[in-house]
Amino acid sequence: GEDVEQSLFLSVREGDSSVINCTYTDSSSTYLYWYKQEPGAGLQLLTYIFSNMDMKQDQRLTVLLNKKDKHLSLRIADTQTGDSAIYFCAESPSGGYQKVTFGIGTKLQVIP
C-alpha cells in the first residue's frame, strides 16, 4: 500500500531556514501536499505540487520534488517562532475525491 515517511522532529534557530523532508512509495502519486497543524487545531494547507513539477515557490515556502527518488521537501526561509507546528506531507493519486495518505508529521521547533 501507499506509505509516506517523514522524520519526527526538527529544531532550528529563528531566522534560519528549515528543511523538512518526506519520501513516498506510491509511484502513481499525482498530488503532493504540505499541511501545517498547530497544537489542538485542524490542518491547514500550506502548499501543494503536481507530480509534473520539480519546484514550487510561494513566498517563504519552497517545495522541491524529485520524482525519480520519490522525495519531497519543504523549505521555510527565515523561519519564525510562529512557524513552530507539525508539518504533514501527504500524497494522493489524483486529488479531489481520492484517498489521501499522510506522513506521521514532523514537529518543527523554532528556537528564539
Place this chain on the structure above:
Amino acid sequence: GAVVSQHPSRVICKSGTSVKIECRSLDFQATTMFWYRQFPKQSLMLMATSNEGSKATYEQGVEKDKFLINHASLTLSTLTVTSAHPEDSSFYICSAPDSYGYTFGSGTRLTVV
C-alpha cells in the same frame, strides 16, 4: 477560500454515551467528506468517506456500527460515536475536497471518561 466548520471543538462524555460531530462546508458544496482520526503523536488515519445521499465507505478495521456517518446534504456531514469508550478518545478531523486539494475542519478533541 473554502471553509469547513467543525463542531464541537472539544467534548468530554461519559463512557457508554454517544457523541455527534458535525462538519459543515460554509461556502462550497461538499459532495464528499473524509473523516480522520488522529492519535497522539501519530498521523491522520482515514476512517471513512461519506458521499452525499449514499452510504459511507469505511476503511478496513473501522466499525461502521460504532462510527455512524451521515451525509444528508451537500453542506453537512456528521460522525456519531456510539456507545463511546475511553479507547475512542482521540482527535477527529473532517476534510472535504476543494479547488486546491482538501480543506480540513478544525478538529474535535473527544475525551471519554
